Amino acid sequence: MRKLKHVFLATFAMWALPAVGQHVNVDQMLVTGVENTNTYFEHYMRPAAKLFGFAPGNAWVNSAKAKKPLEWKIRVIGNVTFMPSKLMTFDFVESQYEALTANNLPNNEAPTIFGRSQWEGTTPTYSYSTTFPNAGNPVEDRGTVNVPTGFDPKRAFGSRIMPIGLIQAEVGLLQSLEVKVRFSPWIGEDEWRTYTWGVGFLHNFTEIEPLRGKAPLDVSAFLGFSYTRNEWALEESPLTANGPRHYAGTKSSNVTFQIVGSKTWNILTLYLLADYSFFFADAELYGEYTHEINPNFILTYRNPAKADYRGGSFGFAGGATLDFGYVSIDAGYTLSRYSNFNVGIGVGLPR
Numbered sequence: 001m002r003k004l005k006h007v008f009l010a011t012f013a014m015w016a017l018p019a020v021g022q023h024v025n026v027d028q029m030l031v032t033g034v035e036n037t038n039t040y041f042e043h044y045m046r047p048a049a050k051l052f053g054f055a056p057g058n059a060w061v062n063s064a065k066a067k068k069p070l071e072w073k074i075r076v077i078g079n080v081t082f083m084p085s086k087l088m089t090f091d092f093v094e095s096q097y098e099a100l101t102a103n104n105l106p107n108n109e110a111p112t113i114f115g116r117s118q119w120e121g122t123t124p125t126y127s128y129s130t131t132f133p134n135a136g137n138p139v140e141d142r143g144t145v146n147v148p149t150g151f152d153p154k155r156a157f158g159s160r161i162m163p164i165g166l167i168q169a170e171v172g173l174l175q176s177l178e179v180k181v182r183f184s185p186w187i188g189e190d191e192w193r194t195y196t197w198g199v200g201f202l203h204n205f206t207e208i209e210p211l212r213g214k215a216p217l218d219v220s221a222f223l224g225f226s227y228t229r230n231e232w233a234l235e236e237s238p239l240t241a242n243g244p245r246h247y248a249g250t251k252s253s254n255v256t257f258q259i260v261g262s263k264t265w266n267i268l269t270l271y272l273l274a275d276y277s278f279f280f281a282d283a284e285l286y287g288e289y290t291h292e293i294n295p296n297f298i299l300t301y302r303n304p305a306k307a308d309y310r311g312g313s314f315g316f317a318g319g320a321t322l323d324f325g326y327v328s329i330d331a332g333y334t335l336s337r338y339s340n341f342n343v344g345i346g347v348g349l350p351r
Helices: 004-011 024-030 033-058 152-158
Strands: 071-081 087-091 100-103 109-111 126-130 137-148 161-174 175-187 191-204 218-233 246-267 269-284 288-294 297-302 305-323 327-335 338-351
Touching: 024 033, 024 126, 024 137, 024 288, 033 071, 033 087, 033 126, 033 161, 033 246, 033 269, 033 305, 071 175, 071 327, 152 161, 152 269, 161 191, 191 246
Parallel strands: none
Antiparallel strands: 071 161, 071 338, 087 109, 100 126, 126 137, 161 175, 175 191, 191 218, 218 246, 246 269, 269 305, 288 297, 305 327, 327 338
16 A cells, blocks of 8 residues: 555656755766766666656557547646666676776676665775876876765655656547647756657547447557656766766657557546557766866866667556546556556546
8 A cells, every 4th residue: 555655646746856865976987987987877877768768658548539620638647657676776797897896786786877876884886997098108097986876766756666747738630530749848856857748649440431430449549759858967076066067868759659449438438558669769978077087187078978779669558537528537557568557637628
């Protein structure tokens, strides 16, 4: 029951994210060299790129029946994605880095951006030995750096879940075609904020002659596109003391194709769907960073790390809608690589 409470509260939590004082600190890896930082950053940010690549493809539809021409509805949607534990850590493989070794890192599992936000007991570190070219006089730098931590969803929301809040407008254009536009302005605290927009089209095959009024249920095809940005603020350090805003961010584009079937009895509609969703995403470390190795050798980096990702996944979803005419309530669950629960409240003008 306690976990269900967390899910329920987080469903609409995006409209008032808690200030939990979690800043990520992956930028500190720059002291180990840009090459090491880029390799580490690719692993560190992968869960965020994948989760926010897939999550916006959910909660598009709650019925296969397309709205009639000029019929419209506005839905406020709470969209919660469940995060498997494998998103919390990645395997630190020493051979992937240059002169970088882990100290006291349990099972050589390093936190991702969704990993622990603090350590209990001894703080694990990385030992590094980096050589920088310097006009024929290479400069060597040796030392240790704390293992970067992340924005822990369990600490923020009480469970391993990630919420997205959306406003979605739906309007019928033709007898069998409905267009949907969704949007979420920049929402969140300084530690993490997110932004989403998207557009989609639902075409109801059973509204076309000779099936109109004769099919036992509605069957539709849906195609949707979403774009999402996320930003996680960095912890202040000597590297980030000056210059523009410093943050780790992702940009994700999602395309979702769905086949939807639904049946309506009076005010109740039940629906099932199968979908395929794929995404393209990139993650980047933004800002200007200064690394002073000695008073005579100071390095400056701007937007020093970037990684690209892509992926696809099949999924299945089901849910129910109660439509009272001017007001509706819906809920659904998606079973996919990253399962999802969503609820929506809609107001509109039926015809």
